[in-house]
Amino acid sequence: MTDPATAALWPGERTEAARRLLLAAVDSFARRGYHATTTRDIATAAGMSPAALYIHYPSKAALLAEISRTGHRATLDLVERAEASSTDPVAQMRALAESFTTWHARGHTVGRIVNHELHALPEEDFAAVAELRIRIEETVLRIIAHGVAEGAFQVPDQRTAARAVTSLGIDVSRWYTERSSESPEELGRRYGQLVLRMLGAPAAAIEG
């Protein structure tokens, strides 16, 4: 059940037991929803006792917080890398839309949890994740403003456009499945073009 992008979120830096619990939590939350999942469900799915779970995580909410923080951190990294990859706003935005879309297709299971269970986060964790979300949105907005200033984009309302760019990528995790006809990379490529068009980039730049 674990998609490769989910597994890639927690590489060697954690103990094997913590990693197994995070993966079991993702699977359980995806299957039953956060509220209907018990710590016992997660422990069982990870092949542990509830007592063993509590050695690593004090609560179900702590697991959700870790999943949500790591997922948001990973997407913020993508977005910042896209901005750093070029000084040309068209190239920056193409890289951003492609990698953001591909991530949400490949990691659709964790993407759904990270984006749809925000309201279940404890207050402090919610604040930390909200901060990461703001940084993602501000990066998108900065690239748009840069493109408008250079005459590469035509955007009547930059904040709404930035919201639409992130929304389009995030929603991929709601509808994408392994049965979808395009690979995550192909979908990313097509969405990159749609986003550049939405921002009013000239056709010649989009094809490039």
Add this chain to the structure above:
Amino acid sequence: MTDPATAALWPGERTEAARRLLLAAVDSFARRGYHATTTRDIATAAGMSPAALYIHYPSKAALLAEISRTGHRATLDLVERAEASSTDPVAQMRALAESFTTWHARGHTVGRIVNHELHALPEEDFAAVAELRIRIEETVLRIIAHGVAEGAFQVPDQRTAARAVTSLGIDVSRWYTERSSESPEELGRRYGQLVLRMLGAPAAAIEG
């Protein structure tokens, strides 16, 4: 807690008790998620006994199915009305994107349930809703194909573009709240322009 769009989904045609149960189910599913909600929660929120609930609905799943069917039926109606409103594909698509976006902003609570709890529907109800979803997508696709044939749109991959148009509108129900800075109608207007741009409509037609 009930937003006006949710209340508008079930006008006078139902008994007052059925209507109260549907509204209570929407509020409960939105607050706790479908799986963690019990029929007792819904009955209590509607000011009834669980036994009184069963007179109207045999199960929690039957309530979800009715909410999902009505929500999808309402959005299919919007989309078909937009197509019927004009013979010009630019005008059709503008009307579609505007009304679809506005509906998902105004009815964000029911929109989230209808789009995020699909997997919880009993098989038969899922099939009925999937049929409505296909008809929505096919209407969007027909308008795009019509626009491409007339030279009003430039779209390299029509199916991906149709998916992006519906996805952008649906995802509004995930992030929109009454605290959002734009009204549902203003957001609809801006999204109408973004969608037309994404489909490669000429700037002069978009401003019109």
